[in-house]
Amino acid sequence: MAPHAGAAADGYGDQHSKSDDIAATLAQPQLLYIDGKYQSSTDGATFSVRNPMTGKTIYDCASATVDDYATAIEVAHKAYQSTWSKTGPSARRMIFLKAADILESYMNDGEAAELLSQEVSATKYWIKVNILATAGTFRETAGLVTHIKGEIVPADRPGTTILVERQAVGVVFAISPWNAPVNLTARAIACPLVCGNTVVLKPSEFSPKCQHLVVRALAAAGLPPGCLNFLPTSAERAPEVTEFAVKHPKVLRVNFTGSDRVGKIIAGWAATCLKQCVLELGGKAPVIVLEDANIDDAVEAVIFGALSNSGQICMSTERVLVHTSISQEFKAKLLGKVAKLKTGNHLEDAGVSISGLFTPQSAVRVVELIRNAVDGGAKLLVGDLEITGPNRTIVGTHILEGVKPDMNIAHREVFGPVMILSEFGTDEEAIASANDSEFSLCASVFSRDVMRALDVAKQVRAGSCHVNGPTVYVEATLPNGGTGGSSGYGRFGGIAGVEEFTERKIVTLAKPGMKYAF
Template identity: 25%
Template sequence: MSYAAEIARILQQLGVAPGASHGSGESLSVRTPIDASVLAVLPASTAADLELAISRAAAHYATWRDVPAPRRGAVVRRFGELVRAHKAPLGRLISLETGKIAQEGLGEVQEVVDVCEFAVGLSRQLYGLTIASERPDHKLLETWHPLGVVAVISAFNFPMAVYAWNAALALVCGNTLVWKPSEKTPLCALALNGLLQTALMEEGFDGAIAEVVFGDRTAGEALVAHPAVRLVSATGSTRMGRDVAMACAARFKRSLLELGGNNAAIVCPSADLELVVRGAAFAAVGTAGQRCTTLRRLIVHRSVHAELVQRLAAVYARLPIGNPLEDSTLVGPLIDGHAFESMQAALAAARALGATVHFGERLAGLAPAWYVRPALVEMPRQAGPMLEETFAPILYVTAYDSFEEAIAMNNAVPHGLSSAVFTRDLREAELFTSARGSDCGIANVNIGTSGAEIGGAFGGEKETGGGRESGSDAWKAYMRRATNTINYGSSLPLAQGIRFDVTG
């Protein structure tokens, strides 16, 4: 069976037709990175299609916001149940469209289920505050209310999980949704949104509460600019995020940004090197290095530097690379040729600085797809491409002498997403996670930089955008705060003891 035929079978199994994409524009060809063949052809959304989707979501907000939050949670519960019931075909779809290995595809679907479970509990915990008032017979409250239409712009590398982080929370908070996925992975969006619309309709609500549109940058720009959209949650490059932030600021609307990451792990003299090798390998080569949390820099104490490089090189030499649908594969393809070109340019820049590059070559015999052996790069110092994010499997390794120097190197990049330290020294672990340590939104001890759980708020600082999604109190990003003062007495005392008597 061809991959295109398998896609058609999966979509039929999920009850979704490729033509149900709310599009009437030019054809959008979807290719698999496995062998570059065409999976499907979808109609892209025109400006009129996008306007209709937003207007439908805006119209339904007026009723959805008044639905009790636990009732909204019931919709998200049903959505999670449908996703769980179709975990295998959804995981397969992710692998076909993104090139992720089978276990990573299934893991992403499980993440959708997990965040739905989190959001269902949250639907009964949208707490405000009661604050002591300085005035007698007064109550001071802080309450939370939905925003309106939330736009979600997602990237190709997590075509389902990132949307679910946003959608599950935004829905229980009382918002409606318009989703523009990456033009590289519209089939995953079509399938997942189809299940969400099924959940809505089974629970007695209109599927237009959650709309999906397809297109390129132009569609994203129109979505960001639309006055009915009150929050734009965007995942992608820092350059894209900067444009989104500026456009939102010009219209005084909110943005929630999850952008790039140039993540580092510090390896201390006391580190368990076996743990480091396993943790670093997964974080550096998982998803073929195409994660925002990918480990890109390994900052190693000079005393263990040579041994660790030797161990990692041995692992890299025997990595099973190939078709991600095969159970033995650990590294699948890059998404496209542009990713390969970016990788080779970074490796050339590293060589020009005196680096020793191990591997990084394209695998022969698998064209026109883009399979590479992940690169391990010994850098004489932290400079050049090591200070930049390249969305490909490159792990730069450099040495340090003092722990303070290592922390400074960790923080010496524009991004601030994820970081890690491997140590058995309690002082080093505590210092790394303190205000004097890592400046990233995620700071781990004795695990790698990738693989965050949904219970904690996910996101980073600096050019990573500052947004937080998924767990903890990330729900507040999807709501507006109101301060309420209630006078249940018969007098009107003013704050700060001010007297203003107009009765004569």
Template identity: 30%
Template structure:
């Protein structure tokens, strides 16, 4: 029986609530399902199959069988499939945004923005499909030629988070499909439905059965199902986005099979404002970066460093702008700050605030849970006088908390910014060109925002250093390489050249 949705879709066929394996919509072998909650009101609005480790083999075998054909598909045909998928995603943007908002809690405007950003990957990698190149070289030894060819690595497994499910799927799958790989996706228990919609649109775009497979699962089965994927003999590549703690476990599992791995892990990103910065420019960038999806982004501003001469002026400016945010269900008109995605996130945010109060931090605004229906809401919170002893300094916040630190010198703030095991992103605002180059080279992060808080795009590499992971997603050449192997051929010629 079809489920009754709390919203209306222009194309009802888009809503899928079963797993997708080998071109078929299937239930878990156990027949069990799990609840999907709307974080904006705490209500169950959908059910999905609770797949377990026993369901993995069928999905991987389907992907492996499909790979034998898909790896031979002409690159231009792969590009055309991606472009058709891209077109369908854009045509169904409003319906996708509705599903995404009710899964994640983010405002509709942000959901639309995620889809626009995410579609950049299908567009970009459709072009990359035809630009995979090998090499021919003349070695030192006479009478030989060296040749390298690039080939798809095989079946990939994608383990994706709940905060940007459409963007994460398209970033991973587009690169895999462009390279000639097939894939099995395990979406987060919080956000399975948007991923299933993408699978439906991929089918409509013409991807053959088995190329794209989705196994939904609840939290209780996530570890065992993920392990089964990572250790399956036919899975040759694993891409994971999530916490550093879980990323380490994924790396260990994949090490046993010497599988190729991409890890995009946690962040603790510094956001630095110098006294020569354009404060309005910095404030607008911080507002967009910090409050987007209620702070639930790995590259959000986690520690905000403001030079002492402008500290009071800048924090007051942010407080003034923050007061204009409207909290509410993401689907309501005018909402600019939606709910957190899980109830645990609300409790964690509250613990950060209580820790700050006890240890010298000062709450300027916010700091409280918000009661709206049974949703998972927390006030946008500004903490002043933050220091390295607070939890908000040491841990990834993933909540609507802006913690402000004061600093005096460039040398001091660079040392503080780098004083973390993470290295995903860093941001700074200054009009000093010499300082700009120094900071670009001295800040320890895989991505540096220079007078901007928005630097993610399909055209540039995305990925961290240190405990924020390894490997790159998006960008020219590097991302598609994650799904390719390089094969070397040596040809011996008669005669000398």
């Protein structure tokens, strides 16, 4: 069998059969990728990447040092100046379109699916979303390359023309998470690269090889060396190398998708050198179900929004606000649907909808939040407070009601298969409850009266609010992000992304012979 696109270029060697290819890929160490070359870290250090479902080591990964990051930043800066900023828009577009095709081909070779399954406990659905949505992101972002436009501004000074153009900034430091490792890695790097920047990428220590799929596809598509550098590092080294990269004078933009805790630290480091960031952090998305809503539709959307990827999505539905007049019917239908979902070990049963969380520690944290709420008087409608699985990462669906505002689960992001039900009597009460959060990423409103729903949606504090649809919904062309607080600031996607990763530059043209009086 012939190797898939890009296999020879990334050092994985000859491939003799599909099963051999996959086994070899999983077993081999993951190296750093700097200036188009694979290499070990400067001190040879590695860390183990483990299967969250079994707890067993999948492979060892090179652990980048501060010196490695210093080298990568210099390489990226040189590539920006000498190559990538001078590459025309059509050439950039073709690289991303080709990379999209290569990524789609990964769906057929089995390797990408196995990587996602092994590294992040991805179910069949989540594997498909990661790969195909990433190809879509590349194609949509490729289309932006000729929309990086400036303007001509009238000048009061005679004989003067004023141009305002958008220019790439230089080196971007990107940090992408494990939960949607392929798609969110693509989002972190695609728009910066299309705009003409170069990127130093720090992937999550939980999913380096999944995230490396994006790097591999772009390299195979012809992205010049040095434009994208890939530097995984251990959890122990992450704070040191991240602070170094954020504060490095040749890094002019930072983007991070992850927890609000880490986002606040990165924002603090960036503030010391007045550096612009794009931060998409946590969420605690509310869904408002008005009394005239289609209850069946709302139930479907709430289940999808709350339980996709076991609730490990920043847009996951965590709070469900239902009008008192329909609360019993909604609750009965919700519980009936949830009872039919299959939870378990996706490695043993491909039909599982809800599999394990990303670490045993995460499972313990989720269950403790639920237990503390129950101990404080909340009622558990669904769930047994149990953690199962060979590595104790499987937590079933839990639904609570009677949660009080002072409970931790009421205001902390759970990031697990958990929903909190509550009731309201008026639209104003629902809006106030939805807005009673530090998070502001996304929300949904359900009503048969679209204009009424639109009015409510406008008053909900969220970067996106969906009418009659789930909170988990995003398109590559949309300006995705929160409106401040614990959901972060700045926007990924579309022209908003172009604005984040370029600078307006004023260029004035004056006729020769101008005279100036003072």
